[in-house]
Amino acid sequence: MDSPTELLRGTLDLLILRSLSASPLHGLGISRRIGYLTKQAFDVKPGSLFPALYRLEERGLIAGAWGESDTKRRVKTYRLTAIGRKRLKVEEAQWRRVAAAMAHAMESGS
């Protein structure tokens, strides 16, 4: 897990799915997009990113395809699959519930 903030287990997968919900991205793009989405709270390094990408791809949640980048480099671009989109919805709903519950737990006086 990368600093500055330790990623919760399973969070990285959700973030990757979320980062791809708008448009397909390559590896570095996903990393940058997660940084942007989390206001730079998470800086995902290749050491965590690539294992997660390959794991998600093998589960069929995302699909990669080789193409060309804007800078004319051969890159692998990932997109959400139908299963991935469905999973993102489920996970999102679940996350919201957990987050709300956690927020409530943290805010209520002890």
Added chain:
Amino acid sequence: MAARRGRDGARHGVGVVTGPGRGVFHWLSSLVRNLTRGDRSDAELDANVQSYVDLLTDEKVAGGMPPDQARRAALIEAGGIESTKEETRRVRAGAWVAEISRDVRYALRLARHAPAFSITAVLTLGLGIGANIAVFSVVNGVLLGRLPYDAPDRIVKFQNHDAQNEFGVSERERLIYADESSIFEVFATYSFGAVNMTGAGDAERLTGAIVDAGVFDVIGVHAMRGRLFTPSDASGGPGTVAVLTEGFWARRFARDESLVGRSVTLNGRPRTVVGILPAGVRLPGDFTGSPVEVYLPLVFSGPPNPENIHYLDAVARIKEGVSLEQAGTRLRVRATEVRQEISQLPETYSVRLIPVDEVVLGDVRPGLLAVSAAVALLLLIACGNLAGLLLARSQQRAAELTLRSALGASRGRLLRQMMTESVLLAIVGGGLGAVLATLGTRLLVALGPNLPRAEEIGVDGWALVFAAGLAMATGVLFGLAPALVQARRDGPATMAAGTGRGSNAGVSLGARRSLIAGQVALSVMLGIGAGLLARSVAALAAVPTGFDPSGVLTMRVTLPAASYPNLASSRRFLDDALRKIRSVPGVIEAGATTHLPLASGMGDWGLMIDGLPERDENGRRPNADWSAVSSGYFEAMGIRVVEGRTYGAGDVAGAPLVTIISERMAREYFPGRSAIGRRMRMSSTIDPVYREIIGVVADVHHEGLDQPPARQMYLPLAQFPTGQDTGGGTRSIVVKSQGDPTLPTSAIRARLRESDPDAPVALVQTMREIVDGSTSVSRLYLVMVGLFSGLAIAIVSVGIYGVASYLVATRRRELAVRRALGATSGAVVRLVVREGAMPALAGAVVGVMGALAMSGLVNNLLFGVTSRDPLVFVLVPAIITALAVAANLLPARGAIRENPTMALRN
């Protein structure tokens, strides 16, 4: 692609597959893809990670950084690329399979690039493992395999003996001991002998056993067809029966199911086949030589033979709940009583019970154990060599491994990689070993035809399991050591040291030197073992046999009792046949005997000799081994006449009764006097007449070249026996020819057919073959241990050469400096050789000490040489040390051939 199509099919066909189900399917198809296209998915991952770094670099360049700096910054930001790939591969489906297969592919690539190393390692291991499986197969078949008996631990051989000799059981004793129901569950006797089969096809001489019905109960077997004998079969009479073995049933009758109940003619008498005994059933004593094919019931008509002749073997099954010791003790008490009952028994008569596996395996066990030890030494040497090779190799690869570890490969990863390499070597070596073992086992069985249960020897499942275990253990053990040495290294230091010229090289060199010393020590031990065996075989070959085997052909002729009912008819046949054989061109002399030297044991008979007391102070009668021979026998065999004469045409029935004795018998019974003209007779009713000694001949080895010749007497076939007029029997014919004794074989056979077309002729062999055959076991051990030590020395020489080459290569600069500063070529060679030869010398010293310590192991395999023979103990280490020096000389000469300035510049 197939997997992808399958996935599409699933989507269209089913359509309702839920998320998790799909996920499983994806995972499966990924697994297939990863496993089938491992290389491509590796390359894909490489490209993917690489593109990440490239994009990052582009980003920084676009931000205004110079390209070089941008690249470095990108690499730093990305972190360990190797470990990223490693981590990613690990999350993949079937990652471990892919990882192993990648390691294997990498190892194979490395192996291809270092053929000398790979071939040496695989050959070393293959030879070591192959020799071990071959010997394991033999030991497994002969020693570890179960005897074909039911509960063999309760089966014993019943052995009569006195202070000096072991002897068989008599008919009277048989009846006495069979009644000992408090000791034995079953007691049974048997006797081996030849059985002639006539009538159905060619006349054939079979090995037979005449047995009590209880024998089969002792060993615990049942008939596979029909029945075995019952006590009522022993009554004799017209309803005589026979049991055939499965092997004979198949060989002679093609497994004819209608055979049981039919009649066959055995020994000239019709007998009903009542049953078939399954293959593999053998009586103690039937494990070597040609197996018994026909069983006949022991039939006793009338009271036991009063002569108390000890012609039966006995086995027994000890009663349940009685230990071997208890049985032995009770039996010894009983034996003292039996001694009182039967006056002919010697004063020191007693009985011992020998566990049946001792009887079957006792003779070969020490030899096989020694050979096993030898082959284990060979494997140790091979392993030592392998460890040396792997160590040298890890040395050469130090830089590569350091680089990989700097790039983020974990220590465990590198260890696993190196283990994969050595295990791979072990597997290939083990496979080669299995092939070599299959060939080697055949060779061993061919060389050692007299091993018990030789037909059960083969490379079986257990042997292969043994091989696989051996290969794995070797691979893991000897791959692990160098890998650990390597992994313990301080990475950057090794890198700085370049290609292994740093201080670590010294540590590893020391390890390799110790390995060399150890290997030399082990091969000196093996070599000494081989040397001692070689001296033994030479000593055996040098034993004077007492006869001259050159130019002598032998064959066995069996006279069916049906055609030769009395002595006169048998003698007529033999006289006629010998006369015809003598007329064959090239034949010098021909004779016949009842007992051929080194081919059949002689009978032992008590004697009465004029002028000698009936019994000596130990209560033993004078006695001698006996055989009966025709005229011409001593001449054909080249047996030296010491005194008097041999048999001539006048020594026939009706003429004065005569006999000939051996030198030892003359010396012991007629010390200081001439034996000629003395009179003696057998104590048996077979030949109850006094005979005059007319000749003394040289002692002949009958029992084996390693046994001293017994007292021997030769009765004339033309006059013996006088006590009974039974015909039939077996005669060995010996024919002395000029030159090659086998040349007149067909002419001799033709003459025998002229005399009697029905007389079966068997065992046609030269006397030389018989003599060689009698030492075949010793020679087998020599061949095996000799082969192993030869291999060991070859392996060690390669190892020493390798170390010396390595040493020279790492010291090229130093040696060049020395020469540039004026050291002569000779001085440089001496330096290299001295350093290389030192560990070998140390090893030789240790090996000599080890051989001295282990001399007990070979002691009882040796003949005519002590287990500390000085010649062997000096010569073998000297030869091996000389080889070690030679193996150092080659690389040393390579060093001085190189131009010093070139070496320094490089």
